[in-house]
Amino acid sequence: MIRISVLFLAFTFFSCGSNADKSKENVQENTSGVTALTDEQLLDAVQKQTFKYFWDYAEPNSGLARERYHPDGVYPENDSNIVTTGGSGFGLMALVSGMSQGYITKEQGVERLNKIADFLGKADRFHGAWSHWIDGNTGKVKPFGTKDNGGDLVETSFLVAGMITVREYLKDGSEKEKAVAQKYDALWKSVDWQWYTNNKNVLYWHWSPNYAWQMNFALEGYNECLITYVMAASSPTHTIDAKAYHEGWARSGGIVSSKTKYNIPLILKHNGAEEFGGPLFWAHYSYVGLDPNQLTDKYANYWDLNVNQTKINYEYCVQNPNKSAGYGPEYWGLTASYSRNPDGSIGYNAHMPSNDQGVISPTAAISSIVYTPKESVAVIRNLYENHKDETWGDAGFYDALSLGNKWVAKRYLAIDQGPEVVMIENYRTGLLWKLFMNAPEVKQGLTKLGFKSGKYGIQ
Template sequence: MIRISVLFLAFAFFSCGSNSDKQKENQQTSVKKITDEQLLDVVQKQTFKYFWDYAEPNSGLARERFHPDGNYPENDAHIVTTGGSGFGLMAIVSGISRGYVTKEEGVKRLDKIADFLAKADRFHGAWSHWIDGNTGKVKPFGIKDNGGDLVETSFLISGMITVREYLKTGNEKEKAVAAKYDALWKGVEWQWFTNNKNVLYWHWSPTYDWQMNFPLEGYNECLITYIMAASSPTHAIDAKAYHEGWARSGGIVSSKTKYDIPLILKHNGAEEFGGPLFWTHYSYVGLDPNQLSDKYANYFDLNKNQVEIDYKYCIENPGKFKYYGPDYWGLTASYSRNADGSVGYDAHMPSNDKGVISPTGAISSIVYTPKESLAVIRNLYENHKNETWGEAGFYDAVSLQNNWTAKRYLAIDQGPEVVMIENYRSGLLWKLFMNAPEVKQGLLKLGFKSGKYGI
């Protein structure tokens, strides 16, 4: 396709002189011959490289971040992320199924990861948010955040269960790797993290105990943590923790609307527009929201509504940011542009709009808004590729208004892109996760229904 574009442009130049506008038009026409399916495959394959070519070499896990220019803070190149690695496990399954790597190569990498995690620091079975990829020791995420991170662990576990389901009927080597992941997930002491109350807590530290004091109350990105905790065959929580803690005895339900679209649930700290779009991604990389409901929400409607509110907000564009529109939208947590033009980090959303679009916002929402998400992908790829495209897919954040791009990557943003594109194309990762016997049992325990999976 690149060679065709070059020939096309050469012809246009000699036929039409130096009419740059005509050249640009012809170039875009040439590029647009790629179909939606081909475009998605290009993006999925390139983004997969984050978890394959650019993984932390010793552990095989996903780096917290990848800076193509090699300009990292001290030792950051070897910090691995627990949650992002869960998305990475699913990405590897996707990569095997797509033929990006062979199954033998994929199983070898998955085996390496399992062995590393088995030796890494654990805290009542939970892993820390960050792990030193060289040593397996905890890398504190904050002063008191130096122990078990249950939310990040739940993202990791959802990937482990997906891997197990994918390999459990394979050859002897594949079955052996599946068994390793099965043992790892069964070691998490979910019940411990209730601290003897009817709610789960995000953190526990061997030196600071429960001082982080962050009960998991909805709604945000943490739904999957309760589902994993209820599904455990060894350390399951009681359903009361979900209904009284997460759902706040029914207080999670919202009657608010925006743009005549119901929010359905109360989004913590973002009750007018809903939260950053990753709330519609992280819990749902394995958990299929289609036909999924409990007494509080229909979860496909919940997520689709949040994405549509974000989309309509960007079209309304009250901040008057240039380029915002139907093919340039998507507010979520990512790298960000500080006031002085330097790179920072922020949880972008309609109530915290800095004029920065995160490609993962629209791309990972493709399962909810395929037409609108594809419009963003095509716009960035065809019209802004030089600014937004790099070694591992689209860069993490862009502000076209300011001619600014964070030419960096984060695992927690690249992972959902690969996984949700796969789920949009085939539903593979949803099918694997949702058909796990423990997951079905846990969903039933909490009162969920899914006609799609016979629950």
């Protein structure tokens, strides 16, 4: 499992975040009538409050998303200015959502987006790709690990998916909006996806100017990296051959699974998690812009794939074989997040049915709302109405909970808060899916890889 092997373990040893002062452009919260909220009002309250992560608590110099935000202001290594590339991609989509919903004005959003584009244009890049972490003060790479001090293609793909979404949102606007759209257009087109094949029919996650290809992580499915191949195939400047997708990612057809759990087909082989499927962020990260509705190729129906993974995760929590306190229809959802160490301290773990630590991550159910609306709303309503004092803070629900142990990680991560905002928006309006999927290059890239989508006329 690629991210569990690299990203998750790295999180165990590195900690970064922010002690953010609220900006003057605060988003107002409506705290009245908690138990009287309709589903739509409840979703709006969660979306608006979670949006604050990317607005009030963004890294001030760059405008990008901090890797993490600790409301108590306690951060190891004094690294509160470190920003995350992938989480900032989700943040770009969140800014579009915030403008559309009226949480901020369009003028405010465009000003922030312009600031971000200028920063990214000057930040360290490695054959066009950004690093996993960036110093928000200097734009220099912040090593994610000793050898992980160069380009991170997966995080870059999350970022450029956000860039394309921003471009599509602004491209027909005012002259200033068009100018900002052009900046994002130029940035995403300068990524050299072809370089990251290392002259093979597969993409590689990392390249370092000091360690070259020593990380040696080929992107083979299935995990969260589908969007990386879609972006690489969509590039009009540095595209990859479709063989990289079919022979590399799809393992020449070996990606397909015939296994079921709870009589639900898994459809694809989840790396290292073939019995139950992986952590639920695998159903989120690639699909914040990539609309799985009616999306198919010769390996999968991607709507069924994601719905099934979510339902397996849900069923596992409802059946609760480990007898974890509280698990059930209103308290479920396993994915990577902060975690409870055996001594009660806060760590990080890739929660999933095959690695159940008794910790629920709110982003798991919330970001799955497009797939399981009834089940997801049940969790949101339970936490908001029955456990708000323990679980709700400055930027929405805290990152991880073990209510049976009376434990809450009162911290936030960009890669968890971002999909919440974006997927709630997609559930409510479909806006971010529509913007991304209607980008001409995305349609061309999907066609190149053999995808079909009747919803967007991709045949």
